[in-house]
Amino acid sequence: MSESHTALAHQFDDLAQQEDAANLGMWVFLITEIMFFGGLFVGYTVYRTAYPAAFAEGSHHLDIVLGCINTVVLISSSLTMALAVHAAQVGQRQLLTVFLLLTILLGLVFLGIKAVEYTHKFEDHLVPGPTFFFAGEHAKQVQIFYAFYFGMTGMHALHMVIGIGLLSVLVGLAWRGRFSSTYYTPVENIGLYWHFVDIVWIFLFPLLYLLGRH
Amino acid sequence: MAQHIVSRRMYYQVFAALLVFTGITVAVAFLNLGPLNTIVALAIAVIKALLVVLIFMHVRYSSRLTGVVVAGGVFWLLLLIALTMSDYLTRSWLPVVGW
Numbered sequence: 333m334s335e336s337h338t339a340l341a342h343q344f345d346d347l348a349q350q351e352d353a354a355n356l357g358m359w360v361f362l363i364t365e366i367m368f369f370g371g372l373f374v375g376y377t378v379y380r381t382a383y384p385a386a387f388a389e390g391s392h393h394l395d396i397v398l399g400c401i402n403t404v405v406l407i408s409s410s411l412t413m414a415l416a417v418h419a420a421q422v423g424q425r426q427l428l429t430v431f432l433l434l435t436i437l438l439g440l441v442f443l444g445i446k447a448v449e450y451t452h453k454f455e456d457h458l459v460p461g462p463t464f465f466f467a468g469e470h471a472k473q474v475q476i477f478y479a480f481y482f483g484m485t486g487m488h489a490l491h492m493v494i495g496i497g498l499l500s501v502l503v504g505l506a507w508r509g510r511f512s513s514t515y516y517t518p519v520e521n522i523g524l525y526w527h528f529v530d531i532v533w534i535f536l537f538p539l540l541y542l543l544g545r546h
Numbered sequence: 547m548a549q550h551i552v553s554r555r556m557y558y559q560v561f562a563a564l565l566v567f568t569g570i571t572v573a574v575a576f577l578n579l580g581p582l583n584t585i586v587a588l589a590i591a592v593i594k595a596l597l598v599v600l601i602f603m604h605v606r607y608s609s610r611l612t613g614v615v616v617a618g619g620v621f622w623l624l625l626l627i628a629l630t631m632s633d634y635l636t637r638s639w640l641p642v643v644g645w
Contacts, residue, residue: 352608352609352611352612355608355612356609356611356612356615359612359615359616359619360615362619363615363616363618363619363622366619366620366622366623367619367622367623367626370623370626370627371626373627374626374627374630374631377627377630377631378630378631378634381631381634381635382634396572400568400572403568404565404568407561407564407565407568408561410561410564410598410602411557411558411560411561411602413602414552414557414560414601414602415554415557418551418552418554418557421551422551520604523602523603524603527598527599527602527603528603530598530602531594531595531598531599534591534594534595534598535588535591535595537568537571537591538571538575538587538588538590538591539587542571542572542575542587543575543583543584543587545575545576546575546576546577546578546579546583
């Protein structure tokens with residue numbers, strides 16, 4: 333905790349205080365993200381309450397196996413992210429780089445599986461719009477379900493793409509030895525972002541894929 | 547934060563718990579519990595989210611200020627849900643012309 337550490341900005345007493353401030357700032361940003369996704373979740377709740385049968389029907393046409401695999405992939409990526417932060421804390425540069433790369437890899441696997449799912453939905457005419465077709469009595473309401481499905485998983489996927497971009501920058505910085513056991517705030521904060529995206533999926537998965545399975 | 551290092555063993559345990567809860571939530575989805583299905587699914591999702599927030603995101607080891615800010619954010623989300631649904635769920639209670 334040397335006072336003359338190069339990473340220490342002059343307005344802070346020490347690195348611990350600086351890190352606390354940075355973490356708090358990241359959390360304030362994440363709370364704006366909670367409210368952003370919160371709006372989507374509330375919209376979903378309102379329409380699911382209005383059309384429960386149609387939402388269950390729409391959910392039946394999602395691929396539960398791919399959904400499960402993606403859940404496991406994303407939880408695993410959260411583990412590798414947590415282990416990356418741990419490696420940074422104990423100053424293991426190579427391990428940090430490896431875990432960051434693993435997190436990126438798992439994130440890409442998730443997006444790849446998502447792309448396969450989206451392709452199936454396009455082929456089955458389940459994408460809302462003029463080409464939407466659903467053989468069933470609630471076709472119009474099922475279209476609303478799919479609007480939420482694509483809106484929510486699409487925003488989630490966009491956050492993953494941004495997260496992978498941020499992690500790629502971290503890999504470069506980590507490899508050049510910019511982090512140490514006394515300074516690793518960017519790793520910690522981008523980790524917070526990655527875990528947040530994981531939490532969004534933890535709620536999306538049961539609400540979209542699992543409702544009305546029985 | 548102040549340099550509290552969570553052991554790797556703890557991370558593995560949380561990871562295992564998250565996988566177990568995922569398995570439970572999928573299994574329960576195939577049972578017909580009526581309205582309880584949604585409640586159980588959401589309860590499990592909340593437990594999983596808490597594990598991630600407290601351990602992976604280190605809130606359990608962070609300053610009290612961080613904890614208050616996080617709780618405040620979640621409280622605001624609950625307000626959004628509660629006030630919106632208290633409107634939509636009660637609209638049919640009184641017959642209003644034009645509805």
